[in-house]
Amino acid sequence: MKQKDFIFNICLLLFLNLLVKPFWLLGVEVGVQNQVGAADYGLYFAIFNFSYVFYMLLDMGICNFNNRTIARNNQLLDKYLSSIIVLRFILCLVYFAVIYTVALIIGYRGMQLKLLFWIGFNQFLNATMLYLRSNVSALLMFKTDSCLSVLDRLLAILFCGLLLWGHITDKPFQIEWFVYCQTAAYLIAIAVALVIVLKKSKLRKLAWNKKLSLLILKKSLPFALLTLLMAFYNRIDSVMIERLLPVDIATTEAGIYASAFRLLDALVMIAYLFSVILLPLFSKMIKDNENIQPIVRTAFSFLYVFAIGASVVLVCYREPILSWLYNDHVEASANVFAILIPCIIPIAFTYVFGTLLTANGSLKRLNITAMVGIVVNILINIFLIPRFQARGAAVASLCTQSVVSLLQFFIAIKELRIPLRSMPWISCLLFTALMISTTLLTSQHLHLQLKYTLALLVAVTLLYGLVTRLIDIRALRETITRKS
Numbered sequence: 001m002k003q004k005d006f007i008f009n010i011c012l013l014l015f016l017n018l019l020v021k022p023f024w025l026l027g028v029e030v031g032v033q034n035q036v037g038a039a040d041y042g043l044y045f046a047i048f049n050f051s052y053v054f055y056m057l058l059d060m061g062i063c064n065f066n067n068r069t070i071a072r073n074n075q076l077l078d079k080y081l082s083s084i085i086v087l088r089f090i091l092c093l094v095y096f097a098v099i100y101t102v103a104l105i106i107g108y109r110g111m112q113l114k115l116l117f118w119i120g121f122n123q124f125l126n127a128t129m130l131y132l133r134s135n136v137s138a139l140l141m142f143k144t145d146s147c148l149s150v151l152d153r154l155l156a157i158l159f160c161g162l163l164l165w166g167h168i169t170d171k172p173f174q175i176e177w178f179v180y181c182q183t184a185a186y187l188i189a190i191a192v193a194l195v196i197v198l199k200k201s202k203l204r205k206l207a208w209n210k211k212l213s214l215l216i217l218k219k220s221l222p223f224a225l226l227t228l229l230m231a232f233y234n235r236i237d238s239v240m241i242e243r244l245l246p247v248d249i250a251t252t253e254a255g256i257y258a259s260a261f262r263l264l265d266a267l268v269m270i271a272y273l274f275s276v277i278l279l280p281l282f283s284k285m286i287k288d289n290e291n292i293q294p295i296v297r298t299a300f301s302f303l304y305v306f307a308i309g310a311s312v313v314l315v316c317y318r319e320p321i322l323s324w325l326y327n328d329h330v331e332a333s334a335n336v337f338a339i340l341i342p343c344i345i346p347i348a349f350t351y352v353f354g355t356l357l358t359a360n361g362s363l364k365r366l367n368i369t370a371m372v373g374i375v376v377n378i379l380i381n382i383f384l385i386p387r388f389q390a391r392g393a394a395v396a397s398l399c400t401q402s403v404v405s406l407l408q409f410f411i412a413i414k415e416l417r418i419p420l421r422s423m424p425w426i427s428c429l430l431f432t433a434l435m436i437s438t439t440l441l442t443s444q445h446l447h448l449q450l451k452y453t454l455a456l457l458v459a460v461t462l463l464y465g466l467v468t469r470l471i472d473i474r475a476l477r478e479t480i481t482r483k484s
Helices: 003-036 038-053 062-072 074-106 111-138 142-165 175-200 210-244 247-287 293-316 318-325 330-360 363-415 425-445 450-467 473-483
Strands: none
Touching: 003 038, 003 142, 003 175, 003 247, 038 074, 038 111, 038 175, 038 210, 038 247, 062 074, 062 111, 062 210, 074 111, 074 175, 074 210, 111 142, 111 175, 142 175, 210 247, 210 363, 247 293, 247 318, 247 330, 247 363, 293 318, 293 330, 293 425, 293 450, 318 330, 318 450, 330 363, 425 450
């Protein structure tokens, strides 16, 4: 692939995702929560996260395995497509058996089980869509894959938007409608993706190859275990809120936590997109015995500016931002928000050093750090949630992410022999001091509309990043050029 084509495809992927997915999170999901209330949305949020904890049972690392294999051997598409589609339906049955068994054990009943079915079905549809997209990207159809990456969200925005703001019904919006809209969007997107994949294959009938399926599962298992463990400590907080608190406040507190978590989720998406470039880059450089220190420093510096800048600004302006987004429980959400948003700092560093360890094949150590994260998260949640409700879960999340990030940092530094002095520590301290002082001064003495203030602070963040040389445009350009 030519360098200019690679850069265009990366920019297209980032542009479409940053255009559509933040609107989904901060437009549609906020609109739904404001319509149905914190309690109903909190129930949905807790069940969604519960279903997501076991998501890897639907994939088992198949997407990554399939992407690598088909990219190297396009002629295997027909053979793998037939077997893996059948395997996915088998994994779906296993997934539902597990989530319903666990759900009944922890006390889910009635409406909770009904929502769990549809949300679990949506998780299956999402996994199916990702599998079909793995074939599209493996065939180097990157523009098509970029469009498919946002198709389901665009359709869901359309369906939810009509129900929320289209005045097509006199009934108040129901949380079940939100789930059904996503189901319809996934089904249509899967149909489109399936047509594209089938046009590139010669598949005539489905046939399960047991030997091939077991081989795929065996090779994918370490990646699947890591993703499962990470999903557990990243998503279990809201489930524990809903299970550990009294019934009369549980779903409301879960809804308050969801209000604060939503912006964090949007920030994490940006850091994740950065890691999409880093993983193959690190993998190639480690394989070729190249010096990775300059790339690690560049990635660390860019994400440091992003994470610190976002944390300082959002925490300082938390109440006006949440007042702008939500109708209810703004003060309570702001208290949780102040603790939860700084999680983006350790999470961003995880996307550097965790990605580096993944590229190095250090999956055993990554799985150990993830297990430590689960233990820390559960113990702190059990102790703090009954006392401090959603704020306790936020503290648990911040502690967990910090512990995991630090462990991965020191393991990566040791295993890949990266000198601590190679990191721009002085520039980081200077940037942090400048951001905190400027944001505090702005909040006290500058009285502009919120949108103008935030735009100004974004510009200031970029300026300070350039002044402290944490943002190095030439280094970023060399990184992209090198990967292509």
